[in-house]
Amino acid sequence: MLPRFLLYGCAGWVMEVCFTGMGAALFERDRNATATTYLWMHPIYGATALGLEFLHDRLRFLPRPVRALAYTTVILGAEFATGWVLRKALGRCPWDYEQRGLNVKGLVRLDYAPFWYAAGLLFEPVREALLRITSEALRQTPEYRHAVETGAVAEPFHLGPVSTEQEAGEAADTFLLAEETEPRPSY
Structure with a gap:
């Protein structure tokens, strides 16, 4: 947002x-x-x-x-x-x-x-x-690409037309899931 x-x-x-x-x-x-x-x-x-x-x-x-x-x-x-x-x-x-x-x-x-x-x-x-x-x-974020590469999150696959809102929501969900699976550095 x-x-x-x-x-x-x-x-x-x-x-x-x-x-x-x-x-x-x-x-x-x-x-x-x-x-x-x-x-x-x-x-x-x-x-x-x-x-x-x-x-x-x-x-x-x-x-x-x-x-x-x-x-x-x-x-x-x-x-x-x-x-x-x-x-x-x-x-x-x-x-x-x-x-x-x-x-x-x-x-x-x-x-x-x-x-x-x-x-x-x-x-x-x-x-x-x-x-x-x-x-x-x-x-394009490293977190997203890493999550897709490691299989933590699958690249979205669509059958048929997809709305921009659905596409944006799926990218955001994948990004959030990728952040959750990334280990957080401790300082």
């Missing part, structure tokens, strides 16, 4: 830098396409995306556009809640929409909902890619 949290946070930063840079270039005529983000955004994006994973597991029976609408609602709620907490803790929210767009207490811009909906549509393909990346990273 921690690797995905970190990767989601970085993906959020990249998304925000691209969005604000393009906005500056297109609407503010900033030839440098100056982009902005905040350090606070990494944990906000990371935690929100993990919440979207949780939501995905409960809504997987719905069509993807409907799930994206639910993700949009969660994203806007997370933006409002974290903005409110930051305003209380810091005396101000790093992003301030008071004088811009259709906003709610300066913390959320409702006119950005279509962009968040697009992010919601992209969430699942990004999630699948991150699950594949983290699963493959686990397979």
Whole structure:
């Protein structure tokens, strides 16, 4: 979970830098396409995306556009809640929409909902890619390879299609079993 949290946070930063840079270039005529983000955004994006994973597991029976609408609602709620907490803790929210767009207490811009909906549509393909990346990273660890080589854990064998979630879960289980079978050095 921690690797995905970190990767989601970085993906959020990249998304925000691209969005604000393009906005500056297109609407503010900033030839440098100056982009902005905040350090606070990494944990906000990371935690929100993990919440979207949780939501995905409960809504997987719905069509993807409907799930994206639910993700949009969660994203806007997370933006409002974290903005409110930051305003209380810091005396101000790093992003301030008071004088811009259709906003709610300066913390959320409702006119950005279509962009968040697009992010919601992209969430699942990004999630699948991150699950594949983290699963493959686990397979590359010495503990995993050692466990497979010694026969402590068999290399997963599948008949038929396998979901990315199942693949990621099996790699993680194998990694955890490999850690359990490895003798711990005593210091």
